[in-house]
Amino acid sequence: MSAFDPAHPVLDLTASSVVLTQQICDVESVSGNEGLLADAIVAALADAAHLEIFRDGDTIVARTNLGRSQRVAIAGHIDTVPLNANLPTRYETIDGVDYLWGRGTADMKAGTAVQLKLAAELVAPTVDITWMWYDHEEVSNELNGLTRLAANRPDLFAADFAILGEPSNSQVEGGCNGNLRAEIRAYGLRAHSARSWVGDNAIHKAASILDTLANYQAREVEVDGLVYREGLNAVGISGGVAGNVIPDEVMVHVNYRFGPSRSGEEAIAHIHELFAGFDIRIVDLAEGARPGLDAPLAQRFLAAVGGVAKPKYGWTDVARFSAMGVPAVNYGPGDPLKAHADDERVSIQQIIDCEAGLRAWLSDGVDSSVDADHRTDADTH
Incomplete structure (x- = not known):
C-alpha cells in the first residue's frame, strides 16, 4: 500500500484497527471541518453490500x-477539538506501554476506527446494527450531527441498546452526568476611578459568586449502583470597561456537571437557589443519562466484554439515546483524562481489546467476518 496522504485520504478497512486509527487521526477534522473525513468514510464503505448507507451533512x-x-x-463522532502541534500522529512507548500519540487518538477516533473496521467485516452479526459516525460533537448541541439526524431521520435511532465509542479505557462506563452552563451577572454603576465613591463596582460583587463556588460541596450520588461525582466551577469571568472606569457589569461563567438522578429542570432550579439575587442566564443544558445496564441485552454485552461497569463523569451522547428510550453505555479505547490534552494518546492494546470485545459480542462465537484472516492482524501496526 502507498503512503497515506491526509490531504487525499483513502481509508484501508482491511488494515488493523491500529493502523486505521492512525489514518483517521491524520485527517484533520476539527469541528466544522469534517467533510474530508466523512467523504473518505463513505468511499471506504462503498463496496459493503451488506450495509445500507445514509448521509446527512x-x-x-x-x-x-x-x-x-x-x-x-453503535456510534462515534468524527470531529476533534482544535489542534495544538499534535498532528501528524506518531507511535511512542512510555513505561513499557505502546501508544499512538496525537489529536483525536483518545477522543475518539480510535473508537471510530474500531467501529468502521467491524462495520465492514461483520456481514452477519447476531443482532442488526446501526452504525453512526457524526460531526460537530465537540461543540454546541445545536450543531451536533445527531441533533440534526434526529430531526431529519428519527427512525434511524430505533434500537434496543446503544453503545458510544467515547474513551473509557476499553471498559464499560454507564450513563453520564448532565451538563449545564450558566452566565451569572452582577451590576453596578459606572464612574471615573478617581471618584470611585460615586459609582458602584460590579466586579467587587463577583466575590459573593466566587465564594459560593469555592465553598460548594459537590455531591457524590449513587444511581443504579454506580456513583457519579458532580462538579460546580467557574470556567470564565469577564468585566471591566477601561483602566480608569469603575465597571458596571461583571459576568462569571459557571459550569455545572450534575448526576443523572437530577433532571435538567432540577439542575436549573439548583443554580437559581445558589445564586439568588443575581442575573442568571442558562446558555447550555444537556440532560444526563442513567446507566442503562438493566436491559438483558446490556447485561449480555457487559458479560461478553468483561469487567465491571463504571460511571461516566463527562457528558456524552448516551444521554440522547437514553432520552429516546434506548439504554446506552460508553465503551471505547482511550483514557478520558487524555481527551483534549496536548499530549493526547491512546494505548494500542486498548484499541485491540476494544475491537476484540465488540467482535466477540456481535459475533457470539459465529464467524461473521468477511474474511476471518482479518482478525489475525488486529495486533500489528
Whole structure:
C-alpha cells in the first residue's frame, strides 16, 4: 500500500484497527471541518453490500437489515477539538506501554476506527446494527450531527441498546452526568476611578459568586449502583470597561456537571437557589443519562466484554439515546483524562481489546467476518 496522504485520504478497512486509527487521526477534522473525513468514510464503505448507507451533512449511517430480533446502535463522532502541534500522529512507548500519540487518538477516533473496521467485516452479526459516525460533537448541541439526524431521520435511532465509542479505557462506563452552563451577572454603576465613591463596582460583587463556588460541596450520588461525582466551577469571568472606569457589569461563567438522578429542570432550579439575587442566564443544558445496564441485552454485552461497569463523569451522547428510550453505555479505547490534552494518546492494546470485545459480542462465537484472516492482524501496526 502507498503512503497515506491526509490531504487525499483513502481509508484501508482491511488494515488493523491500529493502523486505521492512525489514518483517521491524520485527517484533520476539527469541528466544522469534517467533510474530508466523512467523504473518505463513505468511499471506504462503498463496496459493503451488506450495509445500507445514509448521509446527512457530514454524518454517516450504515446499517444491516438481516431481520434480527434486536437492533443495536453503535456510534462515534468524527470531529476533534482544535489542534495544538499534535498532528501528524506518531507511535511512542512510555513505561513499557505502546501508544499512538496525537489529536483525536483518545477522543475518539480510535473508537471510530474500531467501529468502521467491524462495520465492514461483520456481514452477519447476531443482532442488526446501526452504525453512526457524526460531526460537530465537540461543540454546541445545536450543531451536533445527531441533533440534526434526529430531526431529519428519527427512525434511524430505533434500537434496543446503544453503545458510544467515547474513551473509557476499553471498559464499560454507564450513563453520564448532565451538563449545564450558566452566565451569572452582577451590576453596578459606572464612574471615573478617581471618584470611585460615586459609582458602584460590579466586579467587587463577583466575590459573593466566587465564594459560593469555592465553598460548594459537590455531591457524590449513587444511581443504579454506580456513583457519579458532580462538579460546580467557574470556567470564565469577564468585566471591566477601561483602566480608569469603575465597571458596571461583571459576568462569571459557571459550569455545572450534575448526576443523572437530577433532571435538567432540577439542575436549573439548583443554580437559581445558589445564586439568588443575581442575573442568571442558562446558555447550555444537556440532560444526563442513567446507566442503562438493566436491559438483558446490556447485561449480555457487559458479560461478553468483561469487567465491571463504571460511571461516566463527562457528558456524552448516551444521554440522547437514553432520552429516546434506548439504554446506552460508553465503551471505547482511550483514557478520558487524555481527551483534549496536548499530549493526547491512546494505548494500542486498548484499541485491540476494544475491537476484540465488540467482535466477540456481535459475533457470539459465529464467524461473521468477511474474511476471518482479518482478525489475525488486529495486533500489528
